[in-house]
Amino acid sequence: MRHKLASASAVFALTLAIGAQANADTANAELHDTNDKAVGSVTLSEDNGKVTVSIEAQALPAGFHGFHIHAVGDCSASDFTSASGHFNPSGVDHGDHAGDLPNLLVMGDGTAAMTFDTDRFAVADLFDNDGSAIIIHAAPDNYANIPERYHEPPPDDATLATGDAGSRLACGVIEQ
Template identity: 55%
Template sequence: MVSLVSMAALASSAGANDNGAGAEAKLQDRSGNPVGKLTINPHENGTVAVQVRVHDLPPGFHGFHVHAVGDCTPPFTSAGGHFDKDKHTHGSHSGDLPVLQVNENGTGKATIHTDRFSIADLFDSDGSAIIIHANPDNYANIPTRYAAAPDAATLATGDAGDRIACGVIERTAKQ
């Protein structure tokens, strides 16, 4: 079981304007059934701690991303593309997170520390959502021995497949 993944990334802005407040998302599948919860809280050194716990999902590795729009209308394409502050390609989007491992019993959990975004960044005019995809994410990493270059879909999404769970990210009170 994956229980802790640390992720160092791009230039730090985490914690800016967060004032100690956190965020959370209640994850649901396409039928509206609850399948887990995500929390995001300020952490040390300008990072945020992203914690997720899921249940009743298919076993295996799943793409796991912050998406640009806070809308979880099934089939969750309403959540837009991956959240990104600076027009990066996939694998370096601000909202790209490590893949989420779900165990044979349908449960999984992970904690990720990142400086790619602050909590305040997630609350722009259209909000943000968290998405769990059907397949693992390849982070647009296709070695040239298999193809001259990744295609546009791989560069944008990492071939993570359908969106199987979604949660709108909402503010929580100060801790």
């Protein structure tokens, strides 16, 4: 009997250790709109050098929306500008920011769900001194992908910096 208890204790301890390790590589964000209404959640989980990003959202306008990780974990401003610009630790051009994620397609009923993998960042990277946030924008992101034939006049700074994704509809601070 004592052997079975010791084995059960060892299995329980191993399960706790594995769970603690898994939690260290997982983060979440609860998304709220500009009226502070909950509109969705995002989970980021890391395994073998890739981060799986999953979002479920509701009560959003139908269509494509820019979806990004922003550099500061602060959604306190009424327009969410407190989250600063896109997460871009390498200082590269838009479209290649670590925080540039695929556009989010919201269905006609206002719901959206998407899951994808990325290797542009590790979950731990999102927890620098000021944290990070997830933003859903009002318009789709063109990733500053403007064909040469449209460069008369050249793309403006907003296009090059944000991909014309527009205002910020929802924000969530990334937390562990």
